[in-house]
Amino acid sequence: MTATILDGKTVSAALQDDIAQRVEQFKAKTGVTPCLAAVLVGEDPASQVYVRNKERACAKVGMTSQLFRRAEDISQADLLALVQQLNQDDNVNGILVQLPLPKHLDASEVLDAIDPRKDVDCFHPSNVGLLSQGRPNFLPCTPHGVVQILKHFDLPTAGKNVVILGRSDIVGKPLALMLMQRTSQTCGSDYANATVTVAHSRTPNLKELTLQADILVAAIGVAKFVTADMVKPGAVVVDVGINRTDDGLCGDVDYDALLQVAGAVTPVPGGVGRLTVTMLMENTLQAAMIQAGG
Numbered sequence: 026m027t028a029t030i031l032d033g034k035t036v037s038a039a040l041q042d043d044i045a046q047r048v049e050q051f052k053a054k055t056g057v058t059p060c061l062a063a064v065l066v067g068e069d070p071a072s073q074v075y076v077r078n079k080e081r082a083c084a085k086v087g088m089t090s091q092l093f094r095r096a097e098d099i100s101q102a103d104l105l106a107l108v109q110q111l112n113q114d115d116n117v118n119g120i121l122v123q124l125p126l127p128k129h130l131d132a133s134e135v136l137d138a139i140d141p142r143k144d145v146d147c148f149h150p151s152n153v154g155l156l157s158q159g160r161p162n163f164l165p166c167t168p169h170g171v172v173q174i175l176k177h178f179d180l181p182t183a184g185k186n187v188v189i190l191g192r193s194d195i196v197g198k199p200l201a202l203m204l205m206q207r208t209s210q211t212c213g214s215d216y217a218n219a220t221v222t223v224a225h226s227r228t229p230n231l232k233e234l235t236l237q238a239d240i241l242v243a244a245i246g247v248a249k250f251v252t253a254d255m256v257k258p259g260a261v262v263v264d265v266g267i268n269r270t271d272d273g274l275c276g277d278v279d280y281d282a283l284l285q286v287a288g289a290v291t292p293v294p295g296g297v298g299r300l301t302v303t304m305l306m307e308n309t310l311q312a313a314m315i316q317a318g319g
């Protein structure tokens with residue numbers, strides 16, 4: 026048996042075409058071109074790649090982007106002042122502060138300062154609260170990308186055992202919230218209603234648990250952590266990891282070995298990462314629509 030490859034490039038291209046059309050309609054109606062402001066502190070090479078991909082995607086769907094580069098040693102006060110400036114700038118619809126921030130900065134305080142209506146990452150506590158209550162303003166980009174990949178390949182989650190490895194505020198926790206709810210805001214009830222288990226570094230007997238998964242999501246940040254013996258034959262494996270190793274970019278799963286066991290698997294690169302960027306475009310359009318009063 027060889028697994029279906031869940032190619033994120035195809036999914037992303039289809040969604041970007043649809044976003045581009047809606048951006049065009051929005052522009053025709055309001056005269057406004059949606060604009061994303063990205064704040065990049067320091068010189069982290071991975072962050073530079075991600076931010077560049079985001080700028081490129083904006084151009085592709087007909088939106089504008091503004092990049093605010095700041096030195097590694099920027100003060101908390103100066104960064105907060107920049108966020109305030111972007112909050113007040115009517116030309117800016119979405120604000121993204123690229124993570125991780127240098128250690129001397131208080132990331133929570135910075136993210137909490139972003140106007141929730143411009144919070145296209147869905148990191149603000151009020152947006153996280155609304156998400157957890159099933160009435161979101163925005164869907165967080167990476168979890169939403171995971172749901173969109175499953176939908177594109179017709180792999181519903183309703184009634185399935187989903188095991189998520191990782192409990193981060195960016196991926197594991199919000200994805201669990203989304204998949205356990207009664208309906209997905211964008212993909213309907215077939216892409217919700219899962220029995221979700223969230224595993225982490227203190228979970229005992231991990232392999233016993235992962236072998237129960239119909240859908241296994243790896244979001245831990247350890248290269249090739251998920252080995253073939255941890256996967257139920259035929260299971261769907263979604264790899265959210267991006268690790269830079271001596272052999273190049275690799276995910277949290279042992280991709281080559283899993284091809285013989287899994288029913289379907291996402292590649293890295295070219296999998297979930299692509300969707301993260303595309304769903305950010307979706308959120309920037311949504312933000313512009315909210316700010317235009319509809």
Ligand SMILES: Nc1nc(=O)c2c([nH]1)NC[C@@H]1CN(c3ccc(C(=O)N[C@@H](CCC(=O)O)C(=O)O)cc3)C=[N+]21
Binds near residue numbers: 294
């Ligand atoms: N405020 C904030 N929001 C984020 O959404 C955010 C963040 N901070 N910090 C880091 C993570 C990671 N992330 C990715 C973005 C693009 C790709 C991406 O474009 N991946 C491509 C190429 C990867 C590459 O070449 O390095 C792929 O997987 O094919 C991946 C991961 C967004 N994140």
